[in-house]
Amino acid sequence: MPPPFIIPVFIAHQGCPHQCLFCNQRSITGASEGILGPREVEDIIRTQLAWPRRYPTAPVQLAFYGGSFTGLALERQHELLGAVQPFLASGRIQEIRLSTRPDYVTPEIAGFLREHGVGIVELGAQSLDDRVLAASGRGHTAAQVRQAVACLKEAGMQVGLQLMLGLPGDSTVTALAGARQAAELCPDLVRLYPCLVISGSPLAELYRQGQFQPLTLPRAVALAGRLLAVFKAHRIPVVRMGLQPSPSLEKTVLSGPYHPAFGELVLSRLFFNKVRAELSVRSSYHFYRLCIAKADESVYRGKGNANVKRLAALGLLDGVETVFSASQPRQSVVLIQVAPRVNGPVEGKFFED
Numbered sequence: 001m002p003p004p005f006i007i008p009v010f011i012a013h014q015g016c017p018h019q020c021l022f023c024n025q026r027s028i029t030g031a032s033e034g035i036l037g038p039r040e041v042e043d044i045i046r047t048q049l050a051w052p053r054r055y056p057t058a059p060v061q062l063a064f065y066g067g068s069f070t071g072l073a074l075e076r077q078h079e080l081l082g083a084v085q086p087f088l089a090s091g092r093i094q095e096i097r098l099s100t101r102p103d104y105v106t107p108e109i110a111g112f113l114r115e116h117g118v119g120i121v122e123l124g125a126q127s128l129d130d131r132v133l134a135a136s137g138r139g140h141t142a143a144q145v146r147q148a149v150a151c152l153k154e155a156g157m158q159v160g161l162q163l164m165l166g167l168p169g170d171s172t173v174t175a176l177a178g179a180r181q182a183a184e185l186c187p188d189l190v191r192l193y194p195c196l197v198i199s200g201s202p203l204a205e206l207y208r209q210g211q212f213q214p215l216t217l218p219r220a221v222a223l224a225g226r227l228l229a230v231f232k233a234h235r236i237p238v239v240r241m242g243l244q245p246s247p248s249l250e251k252t253v254l255s256g257p258y259h260p261a262f263g264e265l266v267l268s269r270l271f272f273n274k275v276r277a278e279l280s281v282r283s284s285y286h287f288y289r290l291c292i293a294k295a296d297e298s299v300y301r302g303k304g305n306a307n308v309k310r311l312a313a314l315g316l317l318d319g320v321e322t323v324f325s326a327s328q329p330r331q332s333v334v335l336i337q338v339a340p341r342v343n344g345p346v347e348g349k350f351f352e353d
């Protein structure tokens, strides 16, 4: 099944009276102040539907991104959703998805969204720790996240959870506990974002005053990898790690673990751990062949061959020939004993972590 073709419509900051410490919404979405009306929504849809598509048979989704959709006045929600209805009726769009805050979801709102063709709602949960939520100025609780998930599922919609790593008051322990709790809510998808210091946000001021320190990139990558493992264990897809890179975002990141290929770094780190674990238990008295799927070669190597250099520095590639095979299943690491070493064992080294 090809991935859906998504028509994005940004409704930045419309309907949001909050000011989460990390948020300068316009910088994050790159959207302007302009208020979108139904005509503009229809124009965006027509333009995008006219574009050639990589997968012409893929389902088409209209996504209202940014802001908190269900925080808009009901009349505005009607207008925006109404603009999509003719396209839903004609079958040119199959589904609407949108994002909102957990405390803006009630059974009535969930029913209203479902009646208007909304199939997926992504909740900006950010954390499931009440202290972290309070310290980040979110203005909602973890219990409200749970209630919102229950309401949306009850109404028959899919639910996405967006979680942020490295918020004020957060730690490895709270982040991992939050991921386990989030997984127990059985969301249909998860997005993981590292907390960045964006200029114009309240967090930028705290950062300037030395009252907030964001995660370093290696720490954020390692933590995201651990959270990813939690969701993988529950078979919950993590559809994005790291914010969508954009010139406007890059201009406004003051500090924090920003990387345009953050998700790739995480996957690469996990692959490194897997290969390291495999190579660590080999016998020093033999030569080996390390077999990796051809499609995993770049994730195995890492950015700038970083993983291979680290494995080599640890002495783990001594006496090991690496083979990339098109027939090997992805994500698998196979180590085959080839022959005894006639000159004695490989010298061991200690790991750094």
Ligand code: SF4
Residues within 6 Å of the ligand: 013, 016, 017, 018, 019, 020, 023, 024, 025, 066, 067, 068, 101, 124
């Ligand atoms: S609720 Fe969303 S849009 Fe509003 S301030 Fe927080 S992050 Fe920004």
